[in-house]
Structures are given as structure tokens and as C-alpha cells.
Amino acid sequence: MHGVLLIDKQPGCTSHDVVANVRKILKTKSVGHAGTLDPSASGLMIVLVGEATKLSDYLLTGDKGYVVKVKLGVETDTDDFDGNVLKENPVTVNETEIMSAVFEMTGDLELAPPLFSAIKVNGKKMYEEGRKQRAEGEYDLSKLTPRLMSFYNLKLENVDLTNNEVTVSMDCSKGSYIRAWARELGKKLNCGASVKELRRTWSEPFRVEDAVTVGELETTSDISSHKSFVKLSEVLSHWDQMPVLDQDEKSIRNGQISKFTFSDLLRRYPVYEDAPEGVRVISQTSGKLVSVLTKEPGQGFRIKRVFNY
Structure with missing residues (x-):
């Protein structure tokens, strides 16, 4: 399979x-x-x-999509409920203020990633630093260098002021942390916040x-x-597809793009800058995926993966 x-x-x-x-x-x-x-x-x-x-x-x-339930008034060292509670703060905001803060946090944002994350700083994963700081009982968040994250299609799904919980659906780019977004929401509302529940809806x-x-x-x-x-x-149905005949398939399996396949690429994408980043090559005989071609700067399309099954 x-x-x-x-x-x-x-x-x-x-x-x-x-x-x-x-x-x-x-x-x-x-x-x-x-x-x-x-x-x-x-x-x-x-x-x-x-x-x-x-x-x-x-x-x-x-890109990916999520539904997140944010707990207001609670700050943890992981920015979610898996971590240790650092602070519990009173929550005095109303629904209008929450709505305003949520929709201010859309688009490209410079946010510090969570302390407990797989991001490397000086060759060391951040969660290793997080464990060290947790063991020492002192937290230094100055090492959390902000990075660009993108959040879009935000929708306020529910506001539960009785339990101080806010549910938001959103889409985000690769490298964007929902936990960082929740932490920033807490800052905007002056009460702190962390992720209580998180569900990925699409990728x-x-x-x-x-x-x-x-x-x-x-x-x-x-x-x-x-x-x-x-x-x-x-699997890569969102990529362009290019069929190849047996002889051209054989060339690709041997690590070469045949003259015919090269001509077909030029015909499909006469303006190199407008060509997609990747193309999936499908056998015209078997219908199977033969290879993946990707666009390399100054080199044209190159064979990146060959599949044997």
C-alpha cells in the first residue's frame, strides 16, 4: 500500500x-x-x-486550519493546558472587547514562538531550554525571538464569559503557532491566556x-x-500533473529528463517565472506517480523524487 x-x-x-x-x-x-x-x-x-x-x-x-478554545486569565509555561500554570489573573473584559481583540490579530504578526517548541536556537531545540527553566523554577522568555506568523479567515465561534473561554476558527501559514496567537490575545486583553483545546480541521x-x-x-x-x-x-492533487510515455518514464527513472519531456515542460510553461514550484509526473500507461519535479532557481526543473511501486 x-x-x-x-x-x-x-x-x-x-x-x-x-x-x-x-x-x-x-x-x-x-x-x-x-x-x-x-x-x-x-x-x-x-x-x-x-x-x-x-x-x-x-x-x-x-497552510492549515484550526479551531481553538482559549482560556482567558490563565498563563502557562507551554501556552496551553499541558504546561505548568505561571499566573492566574482576573478577567474583566466584555464580549465586544474580546471581538475587537480577536479581529485585530489577523494577517501577518510578529510573535514569539512558545518556549516549549521544536524551534532551534543556537542549535538547541527550545523545548530543551524550556525543560531546563522549568526544573530551575525560573523562566526567562527573552530568548523567544519573535518571528513572522500569518493568521487569516478568523471567525469568532463562541464567547463564554461564565468560564472565560473564547472559541475561534482560523487558518494559518506554516510555522505559525496557535499557542503564540492565544498568548498574544491574552496580552491584548490584559489578562493572559492559554490554549485549552485545539483541533486541526484541514492541512x-x-x-x-x-x-x-x-x-x-x-x-x-x-x-x-x-x-x-x-x-x-x-496525494499532490493541488500540483500540476504531466503524463509521460514509457520511454520518457524510463529516462526519469534513470535520473534524466528526456528531450521530449523537456519540450513538453517548455510548451506548458513558456514563461519560467510563471511556472509552478512543482510538477507531478504520471505514467500514461499505469497511471502511477513516477516522479516529482521541482523548479530550481537558475536551473529549470529538476527531478527531486522517483517512486518505485
Whole structure:
């Protein structure tokens, strides 16, 4: 089996747990993923099976969508409820003030990433520094250098002033932390905040509505024909597709772009600057994914991945 499994991860398990369970169900070691979810988070995980593991780099870069429940008045060292509480503050804001603050926090924002994150600073992952500071009982957030994050399509889903909770749906770019967004919302409202619940609703180009839980996967008789399984040739469906004949397919498998394939690329993309960043090459005979071509500055299209299945 080669392709993508769309898994609806449940709260309380790690992304590693999901991969381990899929390996067990499918009886194969060739399983990976394209983007982790925190243990307390739920929602869409893109699980890669077989030759699809070669596509992780191209699926990690896409935008994603989330629904987040933010708890006002509580600050933690992880910016979510998995961490230690640092402060509890009174919440005196009203719904209008909350709405105004939420919609001010859209677009490109310079935000410091969470202390507990996989971002590297001086060759060291931030969560290692976070664990050190937690053990010492003293927190220095000065090492959290702000970085550009992008949030868009924000929608205020619910305001619960009784429990000081705000639910927002949003989309964001790669490298954007919802926990950082929640922390900043708390600052704007002068009460602090952290993520209480987080659910990933989509990850380009897939949606959680097509996903299954691990439990449901265990009872699925024909996984390869289930809607949660995307065959390898369709995984990068949002990319341009180019069919090739047998001889040109053979050339690509040998690491070369044939003259005919090169001419076809020029015909399709006469203006190099307007060409897409990547093209998926499909066998005209078998319909299988042969390779992935990517645009390299000053070099034209180059073969980046070849698939054998």
C-alpha cells in the first residue's frame, strides 16, 4: 500500500502513537507523517504509507486550519493546558472587547514562538531550554525571538464569559503557532491566556471530514478503497500533473529528463517565472506517480523524487 491515510487524532495520544498504531494495523514499518499534533490536540494528521513517505517535505509546507478554545486569565509555561500554570489573573473584559481583540490579530504578526517548541536556537531545540527553566523554577522568555506568523479567515465561534473561554476558527501559514496567537490575545486583553483545546480541521490539500480515527481504521475491511486513503498518484492533487510515455518514464527513472519531456515542460510553461514550484509526473500507461519535479532557481526543473511501486 502506497499513499496517504487521513487520521482524525484523538486527544491524549501522541503523533508517535498514531504512527505506531497504523504500522501495526497495516503490518508495515514504512509509515511516517507530515506534521505532528500536540498530545492534547485533536484533528487531522496526514499519515504517509510506503513510497508516500518521500512526499513529507511537500506536505509540511502547506497552510492549515484550526479551531481553538482559549482560556482567558490563565498563563502557562507551554501556552496551553499541558504546561505548568505561571499566573492566574482576573478577567474583566466584555464580549465586544474580546471581538475587537480577536479581529485585530489577523494577517501577518510578529510573535514569539512558545518556549516549549521544536524551534532551534543556537542549535538547541527550545523545548530543551524550556525543560531546563522549568526544573530551575525560573523562566526567562527573552530568548523567544519573535518571528513572522500569518493568521487569516478568523471567525469568532463562541464567547463564554461564565468560564472565560473564547472559541475561534482560523487558518494559518506554516510555522505559525496557535499557542503564540492565544498568548498574544491574552496580552491584548490584559489578562493572559492559554490554549485549552485545539483541533486541526484541514492541512493543504486534505480535510478532517475525510479522516478516520485509529479505532475506525482497525475495523475497516478494505482500507485502500476507503475515503480516508489517498493513493500515491493523487496525494499532490493541488500540483500540476504531466503524463509521460514509457520511454520518457524510463529516462526519469534513470535520473534524466528526456528531450521530449523537456519540450513538453517548455510548451506548458513558456514563461519560467510563471511556472509552478512543482510538477507531478504520471505514467500514461499505469497511471502511477513516477516522479516529482521541482523548479530550481537558475536551473529549470529538476527531478527531486522517483517512486518505485
